[in-house]
Amino acid sequence: MKFCGPKLSLCCTILSVWGIIQLGIMGILFYIKSPAFLEDLFIPENATEPAAYIDAMEKSFSQIALNCWIATALYGGTFVLSGWQMWLNFKK
Amino acid sequence: MGSLFRSEEVALCQLFLQSESAYTCVSELGELGLVQFRDLNPDVNAFQRKFVNEVRRCDEMERKLRYLEREIRRDAIPMQDTGDNPEAPMPREMIDLEANFEKLENELKEVNSNAEALKRNYLELTELRHILKKTQVFFDEEGHLWPWQAERDGCAGNLDGGSVSLTQNLLPDEAKGPIQLGFVAGVILRERVASFERMLWRACRGNVFLRQAQIEEPLEDPATGEQVYKSVFIIFFQGEQLKLRVKKICEGFRATMYPCPEAPADRREMAMGVKTRLDDLNTVLSQTQDHRHRVLVSAARNLRSWMLKVWKIKAIYHSLNMFNIDTIQNGLIAECWIPVPDLETVQLALRRGTEKSGSLPAILNRLSCVESPPTFHRTNKFTRAFQGLIDSYGVASYREMNPAVYTIITFPFLFAIMFGDLGHGIIMTLFGAWMVWKEKPLSVKKVDSEIWNIFFGGRYIILLMGTFSMYTGIIYNDVFSKSLNLFGSSWHVPFNESTIRDNREIMLDPKQPDQYEGTPYPIGLDPLWQLAANKINFLNSYKMKISIIFGIVHMMFGIILSLWNHRFFNRRLNVLCEFIPQVLFMSCLFVYLTLLVFIKWVNYGAGEDVPLVLTPGCAPSILITFINMVLMKGYEEAKGPNSCSAYMYDGQFYLQRMMVVVAVICVPWMLVAKPYFLYRASKQRAMLGTGGVEGAMEETPSTMPVQPAEDHDMSEILIHQGIHTIEFVLGSVSHTASYLRLWALSLAHAQLSEVLWGMVLRIGLSTAGTTGGFAMYFIFAAWATLTVVILVLMEGLSAFLHTLRLHWVEFQSKFYEGQGYAFVPFSFDSILEANESTVTEAK
Helix, strand or coil, X not given: CCCCCHHHHHHHHHHHHHHHHHHHHHHHHHHCCCHHHHHHCCCCCCCCCHHHHHHHHHHHHHHHHHHHXXXXXXXXXXXXXXXXXXXXXXXX | CCCCCECCCEEEEEEEEEHHHHHHHHHHHHHHCCCEECCCCXXXXXXXXXXXXXXXXXXXXXXXXXXXHHHHHHCCCXXXXXXXXXXXXXXXXXXXXXXXXXHHHHHHHHHHHHHHHXXXXXXXXXXXXXXXXXXXXXXXXXXXXXXXXXXXXXXXXXXXXXXXXXXXXXXXXXXXXXXXXXXXXXXEEHHHHHHHHHHHHHHXXXXXXXXXXXXXXXXXXXXXXXXXXXXXXXXXXXXXXXXXXXXXXXHHXXXXXXXXCCCHHHHHHHHHHHHHHHHHXXXXXXXXXXXXXXXXXXXXXXXXXXXXXXXXXXXXXXXXXCCEEECXXXXXXXXXXXXXXXXXXXXXXXXXXXXXXXXXXXXXXXXXXXXXXCECCCCCCCHHHHHHHHHHHCCCCCCCECCHHHHHXXXXXXXXXXXXXXXXXXXXXHHHHHHHHCHXXXXXXXXXXXXXXXHHHCHXXXXXHHHHHHHHHHHHCCECCECCCCCCCCECCCCCHHHHHHCCCCXXXXXXXXXXXXXXXXXXXXXXXXXXXXXXXXXXXXXXXXXXXXXXXXXXXXXXXXXXXXXXXXXXXXXXXXXXXXXXXXXXXXXXXXXXXXXXXXXXXXXXXXXXXXXXXXXXXXXXXXXXXXXXXCCCCCCCCCCCCCCCCCCHHHHHHHXXXXXXXXXXXXHHHHHHHHHHHHHHHXXXXXXXXXXXXXXXXXXXXXXXXXXXXXXXXXXXXHHHHHHHHHHHHHHHXXXXXXXHHHHHHHHHHHHHHHHHHHHHHCCCCCHHHHHHHHHHHHHHXXXXXXXXXXXXXXXXXXXXXXXXXXXXXXXXXXXXXXXXXXXHXXXXXXXXXXXXXXX
């Protein structure tokens, strides 16, 4: 039943909490197209025309927002798992 | 007034204790922890001191307790730490304790030796049992093997299984008859069997016959307690000589031999006897172990408090050894340092001690002393860490200004300038806050790790550094290298598509109202700078200037603190000859520099109605202005309406000239004035003669030897003053430049943070498609780990070190002497802690 030691489970729990909070907020910021993340977008090579460029930007914003939320969900799962391991490790 | 502003007043006191009450009084003072005893017998050998016997007895008791502790630990019995603090017992109780420990030790030693003897017996019986079992196999085997032999010799009729003696069967047919084979059976370590066999073969020239079989289960060696594997062997030989030889070889190889009967019936009987004896032995052994366990458990309950009591007794006798014996009044005389505000508390403690022992009260009177007392700062759990930072460099001289008070704020602030990142600040604050919140349970847990103890000891420093870093992170507008746009940027991009498409880079012009609003971002850096290509150019200028400003403020503050030191110690000469020229020098040159910075910031700017001479293009470089000022270059120029001016305000040229002159005058002022006045003063004293006693002492002088007075040699004073002046003048330039590390480290931190985001997290973010989500999952973990390890831990440590250096060197060199020694009171708490740490280290 127990496959993590106390240190690993604690680390993973803290990392998961941080991941949920930060990736969640980043997802929201990408969704509202915050310009701070301009350099993180993925623009394909062929989008040279302004219209295509802006279109690619907006698509990238939404895609990355979705990716961040997927990662948030994955960290939610990790949180449950490592939290369970932590509870097993630390119950006396 | 006890405060951190300067160290407390410490008085040298003499204590007269009656012999009966000395012990209890010292015990009370130890619990109090406010008194530092002086060693009045420094040249006396440790073995010639008065209470050496008692100390020896304490050492004996400690040894016995440690033996008990080892035995308890070996049996893995938990020792409870009730956390209570027993008082030091009276001397008569010491005898009871000694007797108790002696009894326990003897009992334990007896139980242990009994157990060992029993185990040895048990081992022998076990080996005998194995032998009986294995030789049964040998004898059976021989019965089966020899048909082959008999057939070879052509006599098939001799065999009859078990009825014929085995030894007879082993002999060749011719030799059968009166000759009997002897045999020995024994047990030997498995590793030695091969060499044993070889030795037997060589020594007996092949005339002996060895059979051996391994014992499957390991046996316990009684001496060491470890499990070893052994083998059973049986050796057949003929004749007395071979028997002697075989016996000698067995002894040499440390094989234990056992008498083994030949007949199977005898063997069976012996086996049963051995079995019953083994069972009896088992019961006795388990009972012995139970008894030992019970003894140890009952000892484990009290072991901790006994140990504390013994340590306290020893500490008390160590202190008593430092006192002088007053044979006339049958008492002890002690000299001790006591902080003046605590004199009442110490008197009360002494009264308690004398009441407990029921004798005449102790007398405490103050002495005057020539040597300087120890430095005592009364700190609490919050200020102790900061005081420790200062004390690591040098303990403050007696009653000197304590830099630790200001360090509480300046240290985290200067750290934060170098560390400014809201995200990393949050991480640090959370860590510090957790340690502070869980302070009590964490401090009770004794952790061996030195690194953890360092972090935990500095938890308040970490908490403060984190909160200040959050503030500077907001000012630098930096969260993990991204900016927050909370109030709307003041810059806008009004260009159309063709302009953007045709130009690789466009510089936004703050003069145009459609590009820059005219009012800056309310708090901190405008978020647009994060995306600007010339971000570093702008930030460099800003950060360098504020580093210099903070540096000069810090250093001027240090110089002003020296004024308080001079006034407290009535060093009027220093005020005139050191403080004033120092302030003038620094002000004329460096405070003026910061003034220029502010003037440039306020006056020059971009805007629609700004005259040409105040536009950014015409702003004079402050560095060039400063250099020209010091080199006395420059000239009054004609100011045309369309030309830039090298000067920021009218009359700058003449004002700067005057300032340089004043600064230059300060240097010989610092160098020569004080030695000249001292020389004049010593001349006057010499003329008046050495008549006139210093003034009768009302208080008795201390019994300790007095240090000689300071040397008033002129050459020494001149050299000292020269060094001081050069250090200050050259230091003013180098220290000012040294504060530029605030800029350098903050730039490095920001760049490192940006690189980490760009090289690690961006990979996950810009992965196309939905696989990016899963990539983000792993990449985020990597990015988070690297952030904590590199940016928080490594950069944090680096910024901590640089801030510490700025405080120790740049700040404290302006006023701090740091030649004192710490006040180390006689306190049971600190002694017990020291003993605990040596015990944990020894483990």
